[in-house]
Amino acid sequence: MNETIRELLTRVGGLPVAVSELEDGADLYAAGLSSFASVQLMLAIEEAFDIEFPDNLLNRKSFASISAIEETVSRILKAREAA
Amino acid sequence: MDMQVSFLDRLFDAGLLIETGVDGLYGRSGQFEDVIAAFERLIDKVGGADGAEAMRFPPGMNREFFETSGYMKSFPQLAGTVHSFCGSELDHMSLLKCMEVGDDWTKDQQATDIVLTPAACYPLYPTVARRGRLPKTGGLYELQSYCFRHEPSKDPARQQLFRMREYVCMGTEQHVTDFRQRWMDRGVEMMKSVGLDVTIDVANDPFFGRAGKMLANNQRDQNLKFELLIPITSTAKPTACMSFNYHQDAFGTKWGLYLEDGSTAHTACVGFGLERIALALFHTHGLDVKTWPENARAVLWG
Numbered sequence: 001m002n003e004t005i006r007e008l009l010t011r012v013g014g015l016p017v018a019v020s021e022l023e024d025g026a027d028l029y030a031a032g033l034s035s036f037a038s039v040q041l042m043l044a045i046e047e048a049f050d051i052e053f054p055d056n057l058l059n060r061k062s063f064a065s066i067s068a069i070e071e072t073v074s075r076i077l078k079a080r081e082a083a
Numbered sequence: 084m085d086m087q088v089s090f091l092d093r094l095f096d097a098g099l100l101i102e103t104g105v106d107g108l109y110g111r112s113g114q115f116e117d118v119i120a121a122f123e124r125l126i127d128k129v130g131g132a133d134g135a136e137a138m139r140f141p142p143g144m145n146r147e148f149f150e151t152s153g154y155m156k157s158f159p160q161l162a163g164t165v166h167s168f169c170g171s172e173l174d175h176m177s178l179l180k181c182m183e184v185g186d187d188w189t190k191d192q193q194a195t196d197i198v199l200t201p202a203a204c205y206p207l208y209p210t211v212a213r214r215g216r217l218p219k220t221g222g223l224y225e226l227q228s229y230c231f232r233h234e235p236s237k238d239p240a241r242q243q244l245f246r247m248r249e250y251v252c253m254g255t256e257q258h259v260t261d262f263r264q265r266w267m268d269r270g271v272e273m274m275k276s277v278g279l280d281v282t283i284d285v286a287n288d289p290f291f292g293r294a295g296k297m298l299a300n301n302q303r304d305q306n307l308k309f310e311l312l313i314p315i316t317s318t319a320k321p322t323a324c325m326s327f328n329y330h331q332d333a334f335g336t337k338w339g340l341y342l343e344d345g346s347t348a349h350t351a352c353v354g355f356g357l358e359r360i361a362l363a364l365f366h367t368h369g370l371d372v373k374t375w376p377e378n379a380r381a382v383l384w385g
Contacts, residue, residue: 040294055296058296058300059300060300
């Protein structure tokens, strides 16, 4: 999952730095992720993992770092398994 | 909805708004305009000493600037583009034929270089950017324009063509957020002085779609937008009559607005929805201005 997220971030994130150089916990907004790019990232992740972010997870926090994205996606996948 | 329709009907009956057959597109009576003019004089009185540079643009803007602004990313559903007939004489004949039989004659209209202005400040940013770096004291501008948003509604407070009066501030983060706070305080005082009951709340713009939900949440999380709310057609959902927006350095980056030291300018804007304020006054004090409370009349016309 980490690799897929990094791939998508490279493709749609528009970051001025190389994604490979970012730590999992690095603040993506500080690294230059714009709010519009975060929306594109959200849509790309939904497509890649075949999930839909519920409204309450559509916020800056969910996309603040690679590990935050991993955690959010895992939560959604887990909730789907449980359902 | 019923309250909205009945208030709209009362405004039509009183002749304050004039029906055109299109929801959200209305004429205004002399009396309605007089209230707006009086409120604009009040705005001048409160903000005049700040020394803002006044600019007036027509309600259409350069399509190229509109495209750069990114409006279509966030609000494609609200935009209005201006299209014209650009064909030959033969095309003209088919156009007339099309109209005669009631077919869709608009499908061959071509986009012009003009887009309807979505907010009074949109033409300002590229204009200021062209001038070069901002002076040390930053920039302060005052604008007013008819604006277009495609959202047909029976709510008289949600018109498709309406006037927005704005102050825009450019400078450091501290400078522009102080400006925004100052106008939040002033806005509350102004509305109180004309007898309007107001609240201020954090808000978000009507971004399009699910992606927009995220933009809206981000905007709220960062306290970027506040609105001054007044009950007009609903007390449960009062209407935004002023908005106070901090854009961080988003417009500065987009348009290339720089301060004297070369750093990117932060910007903020404060907008008055002039029709909404007039409607709030008519709703609160009645449709006959002669019966409005003496102190509100004195502030507006004294």
